[in-house]
Amino acid sequence: MPTGEQILIAVLNGVTWGLIIALIALGLNLIFGLLKVVNLAHGSLYMLGAVGGWFVIGATGSFLVAAVVAPLAVGFLGMVIERVALRPIEEDIPTTLIATFALLIVLDQIGLLVFGPGTRSVSAPIQGSVTLAGITYPLYRLSVAVVSLGLMGALYLFLHRTRYGMWMRGVRQDLEMASALGIPRSQVYVVTFGLGAGLAALAGVLLSPIVGVNHLMGLDILAVAFIVVIVGGLGSLKGVLVASLVYALVENIGTLYITTVDARVLTLSLMIAFVIVRPDGLFEEGLG
Amino acid sequence: MLSVDSIDTYYGQSHILHDVSFEAGTNEVVALLGRNGAGKTTTMRSVMGLTPPRTGTIRFDGTDITGDAPSSIANRGIGYVPQDRRMFPEMTVEENLRMGLGKAPFDPDRMERLFERFPRVGERLDQRAGTLSGGEQQMVAMARALMRDPQLLLLDEPTEGLMPSLIPEIAEITQAIATAGYTIVIVEQNVDLVLDIADRIYLLQNGRIGETVTPEALEQNDAILEEYLGV
Numbered sequence: 001m002p003t004g005e006q007i008l009i010a011v012l013n014g015v016t017w018g019l020i021i022a023l024i025a026l027g028l029n030l031i032f033g034l035l036k037v038v039n040l041a042h043g044s045l046y047m048l049g050a051v052g053g054w055f056v057i058g059a060t061g062s063f064l065v066a067a068v069v070a071p072l073a074v075g076f077l078g079m080v081i082e083r084v085a086l087r088p089i090e091e092d093i094p095t096t097l098i099a100t101f102a103l104l105i106v107l108d109q110i111g112l113l114v115f116g117p118g119t120r121s122v123s124a125p126i127q128g129s130v131t132l133a134g135i136t137y138p139l140y141r142l143s144v145a146v147v148s149l150g151l152m153g154a155l156y157l158f159l160h161r162t163r164y165g166m167w168m169r170g171v172r173q174d175l176e177m178a179s180a181l182g183i184p185r186s187q188v189y190v191v192t193f194g195l196g197a198g199l200a201a202l203a204g205v206l207l208s209p210i211v212g213v214n215h216l217m218g219l220d221i222l223a224v225a226f227i228v229v230i231v232g233g234l235g236s237l238k239g240v241l242v243a244s245l246v247y248a249l250v251e252n253i254g255t256l257y258i259t260t261v262d263a264r265v266l267t268l269s270l271m272i273a274f275v276i277v278r279p280d281g282l283f284e285e286g287l288g
Numbered sequence: 289m290l291s292v293d294s295i296d297t298y299y300g301q302s303h304i305l306h307d308v309s310f311e312a313g314t315n316e317v318v319a320l321l322g323r324n325g326a327g328k329t330t331t332m333r334s335v336m337g338l339t340p341p342r343t344g345t346i347r348f349d350g351t352d353i354t355g356d357a358p359s360s361i362a363n364r365g366i367g368y369v370p371q372d373r374r375m376f377p378e379m380t381v382e383e384n385l386r387m388g389l390g391k392a393p394f395d396p397d398r399m400e401r402l403f404e405r406f407p408r409v410g411e412r413l414d415q416r417a418g419t420l421s422g423g424e425q426q427m428v429a430m431a432r433a434l435m436r437d438p439q440l441l442l443l444d445e446p447t448e449g450l451m452p453s454l455i456p457e458i459a460e461i462t463q464a465i466a467t468a469g470y471t472i473v474i475v476e477q478n479v480d481l482v483l484d485i486a487d488r489i490y491l492l493q494n495g496r497i498g499e500t501v502t503p504e505a506l507e508q509n510d511a512i513l514e515e516y517l518g519v
Contacts, residue, residue, distance in 0.1 A: 163386070170376050170387050177374040180336050181432070182362035182390015 002256040005135045010252040012132075016141045018248030019148035022241045023203040025225040025232070026155060027196030033235030034172045034192045036093060037086060040100040042200055042225060043218030044107035048074050049201025050208040050217060051115045054122060063125035063205075071202040078197025079190045087189070104218070111215030124209035144206050151202070152241060159237075168192055172235065231271050233281030242282055247271065289314045289471050290335070290440055295344030295354075297327075297334045304330045305341065305495045312440070317472045319482040322492030322516055328475040329371050331492070332444045335473070336368050337361045348440065363390045367433030371444040371475075373425045377418025381409060381428055384417045388432030398437065405464060406431045423454035430461065441465070443474040447481065459484075479517060483507055491516040 002010075028042045052070035057063055081103065089095045124140035131137075159165035170178040171188050179185050204217075211217065228247055232239025247267055254263030275281070290312040297305040305327050312318040320328045333339040335346055337358040346354045353361050362368065367388070376384050385402075386394060403410030406427045412420065417428060426446060433441060446462050447455045459481045466472055466485040476482050482489065483503040491499040491506075493516055506512060 166379070166383055166386060169379060170383075173376045173378055174374055176338060176358070177370065177376070178387065179358040180338060180362055180368045180370070181387050182359050182392070182436070183387065184359050184391065185357075 005133075006256055007253065008133055008135050009137065010256055011249065012137055012141070014249035014252035015245065016145040016248075017252065018245035019145050019152075019241075020203055020207055021221070021224055021228055021248060022244035023148045023151060023206075024200050024221055025228045025240045025244060026152065026237055027199035027203075028225050029229045029232070029235060029237060029240050030168075030199075031193055031196040032229065034168060035082075035086070035090065035189055037090070037096045037100065037193075038093075039196070040097065040222070041081075041103035041107055042100075042196070043220075043222030044104050044111070045074055045078060045197045045218070046200040046204040046221055047111055047215060047218035048077070048107060049204030050213045051111050051204075051215065052201065053205035053208055054115070054120065054213045057122060063122075063209075067202065067205045070205050071198040074201030075194040075198030079194035081197070082190050082193035086193070087186075090189075104222075108215055108218065111218075115213070115215050117215070119212040119214040121212050122208040140209060144210070147206065148203075151199070152237075155199070156237065164188075164191065227268070227271050231274055231281055233283040236281065236283035239281050239283035243271075289316075289349060290473065291345075291347040292331070292335065293345045293347070295331075295334055295341035295346065297330055297339055297341045299330075299339065303495070305334065308334075308344075308492075308495070308497055310490045310497060310500075312471055312473050314471055315469055316487045317466045317474065317485050319486040319489045320473065320475045320492055321479070321482060321489055323518060326492040326516075327495040328492055329444055330495075332368070332370075332442050332473070332475060335361075335442060336366070359390065363392070365436065365439040367436065367438030367441045369429045369433045369441070369443045369446060371448060373422075373429040375417035375420070375425050375428065377416065379417055380414050381417055381420070382413040384428055385409070385413075385432050385435050388435035390436060392436040399435065402431050402434055405461060422450050423458065426450060426454075426458055427461070430465070434465070438470070440471045440473070443472060443476070445475055445477060447476065447478045477517075479513070 024046055028039060031037055031039050049070045052073055053066035056066035056069045085099055085103065086096055089099060126140045126143050128139045129136045130139050130142065159169060167183045167188050170183060171185060175185060224247065228240055228243040232243035250270060251263050251267045254266050258266065292308060292310050294307050294309050295305055296303065296307060308331060310318065320331055322328050330339060334341045337356055340355050345352055348364055348366065353364065376387060385399065408424055409427050409431045412424065417425065420428065430446065443462065447458050450458060455478065459478065462481060463485050474482065483506065486503050489501050489503060489506055490497050491501065491512065498516060499512060501512065
């Protein structure tokens with residue numbers, strides 16, 4: 001039987017990991033909720049953030065600069081992708097699937113070309129650990145959890161307190177009427193894709209000191225991000241947060257009792273069962 | 289102000305509007321009348337760029353806007369109240385109103401002045417629009433279109449689908465807007481309302497403009513009323 005300390009560590013790991021998954025999946029859900037594009041290249045944008053961050057840290061020695069520059073650069077790349085690659089085919093959902101799958105391959109190969117094979121480590125910008133209820137836990141992981149929560153709060157405020165956020169919610173609810181009132185749909189789409197890409201990249205930078213950086217890291221996270229988006233409810237930010245936390249907690253606590261592979265099987269089985277019972281996911285309201 | 293010249297509009301392969309032409313001058317109130325399926329709403333959607341015509345020209349303030357994006361047409365100063373009100377149901381009433389600004393800046397004084405005309409809208413600013421009654425939604429849709437102080441207002445059946453007891457109130461508001469100096473193109477089944485406010489009436493039948501009449505002429509011509517409206 002696991003000790004109380006082991007359970008506490010598993011819970012902390014689950015919460016941290018869940019918040020990171022949520023950060024990545026929020027971008028995916030934002031894009032799906034608004035553009036109806038299932039972006040299979042989302043994991044690659046996360047990878048580009050981590051790879052870009054690794055290069056920026058190498059050049060400047062500053063993790064903070066990397067956490068600003070890499071997401072901005074990937075966000076800009078996302079805007080270009082939306083405008084150039086997806087806009088001409090936005091009405092044709094199957095074609096956008098193929099296009100984003102092609103983008104996944106192209107971006108991952110670019111990652112391999114510039115970064116090379118293998119995993120490289122990144123030093124955490126915050127060293128040390130804290131003692132909580134008798135256990136020692138890395139301070140950086142807790143910081144990542146807090147930053148992720150803060151970013152999600154900021155995203156919520158952006159969507160609900162700014163004009164652009166209101167436009168995004170309006171376009172999602174009724175694209176035609178929003179356009180007929182003068183909301184520039186094209187601009188809203190570009191910004192949304194850029195924001196989603198930037199969030200994924202930021203998650204990549206934040207996670208790189210924990211999991212390292214390699215050019216295939218996007219593939220690992222992509223499936224998880226899709227699972228929590230489907231379970232949380234397509235378009236729902238609140239649902240993504242809850243589903244991410246449940247996913248990560250079940251898996252982390254599960255590994256205390258069964259093997260890692262079995263814990264993954266258990267988690268996925270629970271998620272599949274949930275989707276069968278409730279195909280629309282936890283929440284359906286979307287962008288809220 | 290608005291000049292629609294020989295437009296032909298299709299839904300897929302279906303040819304809906306045939307060679308439709310009409311005009312609305314500054315401060316004029318122009319009505320499109322016809323039975324269900326005559327092409328009235330399609331005409332409005334064509335002007336807004338939501339169902340752009342395949343041929344013909346639409347000019348607003350002398351500029352050709354045919355084929356422009358709906359958002360660009362709206363931001364030229366055209367307010368649109370669609371047939372089914374089209375609230376953003378998950379947003380509050382205030383957010384619905386602000387959506388009506390498009391790219392125009394928010395003017396709190398203007399919004400306050402609108403509440404003098406739509407007091408019930410002002411009382412429900414924090415309520416979700418999807419929870420409003422049909423009449424209240426119609427008022428929000430009209431106030432939303434007026435938020436940007438449009439040069440031209442397109443009103444598509446403002447009294448349609450409302451409880452009979454609410455129709456006089458909405459008709460009264462429509463009349464007040466019409467006399468406030470807005471240029472208006474209105475589609476309406478309520479003939480009495482149209483006869484009261486319109487300067488000119490275009491009668492549509494099977495996607496074609498059949499007659500152009502004054503309200504006075506229409507009121508006295510039972511044959512035309514019967515032919516185009518079945519009343």
